[in-house]
Amino acid sequence: MSQRRHHTQAVAAAKAGISERSARRIDKNPQLPSQKKRERHWRTRPDPLEPIWPRVEELLKIPGILSVTIFETLQDEFGEAAVPDGVRRTLERRIARWRALNGGEKEIFFPQHHEIGRQGLLDFTVADDLHVTIAGQRFDHRLFHFRLASSGWEDSAVVLGGESFTALSEHLQDALWKLGGAPAELRSDSLSAAYKNLDADAQRDFTRNYEALCRHYGMTPTRNNKGVAHENGSIEAPNGHLKRRLDQALRRRGSRDFASIEDYRRFIDQELAKQNRRRARLVDDERRVLKTLPPKRTTDFxxxxxxxxxxxxxxxxxxxxxxxxxxxxxxxxxxxxxxxxxxxxxxxxxxxxxxxxxKHAERGHNIDFRHFIGNLKRKPQALRYLVYRNALFPTHAYTRAWQALDAALDARQACRDMVALLDIAAKGNCVDALALRIEAALDRGKLPNVAKLKSEFLPTVRSRVEVTIPPPDFAGYNHLLANAQVL
Structure with a gap:
């Protein structure tokens, strides 16, 4: 266009590198071809959704219905010939556009400002997907998670049972005493899992105890609306972050097996300590405004x-x-x-x-054979039909021993030998070592040799040797004094 101001159309076209015909078209209308495109108000092919769209609008009135559900409903009602699979994406785009233009209001997420020292949050989260094992055995568990909303300081603890006031009280107080103070407000979800198997009286006790716990530390308890997890977002999202950090730490460790639950707890504490050190400055600022802890803990059982x-x-x-x-x-x-x-x-x-x-409505046992061994030695036949006999045996090796003895010996001798094995384990404090010997014998197809095992684990104490010490002869001292030389 700048060339046209100083030259003829032919010269300007040559300098611009275009034909004279293009130059004449530009002189008539300087708009680009894409800007000249006329808007089309007609269809080039039939609308496949036109016959069924009234039914689609009826289905869209159902709250929460998905596009795929509408599509499947249309196929059921009109048949696949009228609603082929090929129109599914067209239907989904049309529904999305309809909802944007005619749909109802969506829920708005309001970002919150967290004042330092104001809010702490707690939650329980299932940690089975970490696939942790204890001594080779699968370890299903939960994690109790406490976090300060402002600084992000957090603490977590292994929970062996479900959500309960006992677990909440014990681990919350552990976290507060580690932190060295208490926030003004304690936020939780509705704790529906903790109430799940409780009767009405127990639920009232839970609520009363929870309020008393918060009152002891000067915290105001608040809850989000039931089923609205994002209202507790400052702990729900960190639950996932916590489990991802632990999963990555387990990968670095190279093993998900721990010798004991205490070892696993120490592992979690170490990982959280590293994370909290990264927030040290923010945590120090928040600690200055936390409430002072009471002189002692309250009931956590x-x-x-x-x-x-x-x-x-x-x-x-x-x-x-x-x-x-x-x-x-x-x-x-x-x-x-x-x-x-x-x-x-x-x-x-x-x-x-x-x-x-x-599980709910079931019963269980926790039997320590050491509590019964004295009486069983006097009444070994009681073992045979003891109600909690299997729970009495400390490990599976002893259960195998009983099964082998009971199958090979008469009832009286089997009971005597089994009680003798338990007696050796109790007196020698050698449950695991004796179990190895028992399993070795059973694996060879032999019965445990009680006498041999007793001599190995309970060696006979030698009889006391009598030592006679004669009284001192004072005459010898007099002789020494008489012959002593003065230096």
Whole structure:
């Protein structure tokens, strides 16, 4: 166009490198060809959705219905000839456009500003997809997760059972005391899983205990609306981040197997400590405005009282625990923690046992054979039809030993030999070592040799040698004094 101002049309066209014909067209209308395209208001082919679109609009009134559901419904009603698979994408685009132009309001996510020290959040998350094993055994578990909304400081703990007030109270208090303060507000979801198997009275107790826990630390409890997880987004999304970090750490470690639960807990603590160190400056700023902790913790267990039966057992939360026979007839107070049960006689702790969990309405056992071995030695025949006989055996090797002895020997001798094996394990404190010897014998097709095992693990104590020490002869001292030379 600049050449045309100073030259003829032919010269300007030559300088611009175009034909004179193109130059004449540009002189008449300087618009580009793409700008001259006329808008089309007619179809070039029939609309395949026109006959069925009224039905589509009816289906769109159903809340939450998906495009694929509408497509399948149309095929069911009109047949695949009228609604072939090839129109599915056309239908989905048409529905998306209709919803943009005529659909209802969508939910808006409002970003929130988190004031330092104001809010802490807690949640439980299932961690089975980490595929952790303990001593080679699959370990299904949950993680309790606590996090400060502002600085991002977080703590996590292994939960062996489900969501419960005991687990919440114990691990929340652990987190607060690690942090060194408490936020003004404690945010949680509706805790529906914790209420799931509770009756009305137990649900009221849970709510009352939770409110008392928050009151003890000066925190205001708040909850998001049930089923609206994004309202708790400051902990829901970090749940996924936490499990991804642990998964990556397990990959770096090269193994997902741990010798014990304590080793796994230490692993989690180490990973979270590294993450919290990266936020040290923000955490320090938030710690300055946190509420001061009370002088001591509040209750972080569930209290159950029960009598010890004449069977030397006590029933707590549908689980039968064995106790030393000296406690028969006494009433014990059981403190139920997430992973253990502590038994008290008055103010004195008399025993601790691993907490056993069973499915709802089932019953279980936690039997320590050491509590019964003294009585079984006097009454070995009681073993044969003992109700919790299988739970009595400390490992599978002892179960195999009983099965082999019971099959090969008469009832009386089988019971005597089995009790003798348990006695060796108890006195020698050698449950695992003895189990290896038992399995080795059984693998060879032989019965355990009780006498040989007893001599190996319980060596006979030699009789005491009597040593006679004569009284000192004082005459010898007088002789030394008489012949002593003065230096």
């Amino acid at each position: 569930t209290l159950v009282s029960a009598d010890v039966t004449r069977n030397s057992t006590i029933s707590v939360d549908r689980i039968t625990y064995s106790v030393p026979s000296r406690l028969i007839g006494y009433r014990l107070h059981a403190h139920l923690y997430d992973d253990r049960v502590e038994f008290f006689l008055g103010p004195d702790q008399v025993m601790t046992a691993d907490r056993v969990r069973v």
